Ligand SMILES: [Ca+2]
């Protein structure tokens with residue numbers, strides 16, 4: 393789908409102050425991405441900005457550090473503008489999707505975009521500047537966004553999240569070590585169910601997904617983490633054949649509980 397309805401000025405307006413200031417500074421030469429579909433317009437101590445050419449669609453992005461451990465990334469795909477704001481000091485992460493619903497082309501563009509960003513920035517562990525980590529984390533999160541479902545806005549104070557009982561509710565970003573055995577608890581139309589899983593085990597391939605790497609949040613090669621909420625979403629999706637992300641009537645709540653595990657990128661679970 394080619395975007396023709398959202399004026400570029402809207403996107404620029406939402407991020408305008410920072411870009412305006414940056415444009416006045418002497419911009420250093422940005423590194424050249426290996427993926428020629430990725431264009432970097434600015435990459436410096438405060439901003440990464442550019443666009444990804446996904447054929448019919450373009451993904452435009454700007455990630456900006458407002459200070460050392462806080463920042464905002466804005467991603468525009470098709471008609472949709474998606475904004476993730478994070479502050480590692482307070483632990484706050486906010487995602488504003490403005491009611492966006494992604495079609496298959498837009499979701500596919502975001503998945504390709506995420507891989508190009510990861511190839512450009514390198515392993516998330518090696519990223520030292522906040523806006524770079526924020527861009528890697530946000531693109532990884534958006535790469536798993538569901539198709540044809542209204543994306544939920546969210547606000548989390550990640551460190552303050554605790555499940556109401558072990559393994560239920562949002563466990564914040566609780567790391568689980570690979571090869572350790574953990575209990576994944578999830579609910580659905582058949583009630584509450586607990587399964588024992590070795591973190592990282594291969595849960596097999598089903599029509600609704602590839603469950604190699606149970607507990608892994610993310611699809612890329614370097615930006616993933618292993619967490620309890622991601623394990624529970626994996627187990628739920630595998631059991632109920634969930635394929636609609638947050639819109640799934642069985643595993644949508646588990647999807648939401650795992651969303652902060654993606655977006656709180658500064659806490660690594662490797
Ligand atoms: Ca969580």
Ligand SMILES: [Ca+2]
Pocket residue numbers: 578579580628641642643644645646
């Ligand atoms: Ca559920």
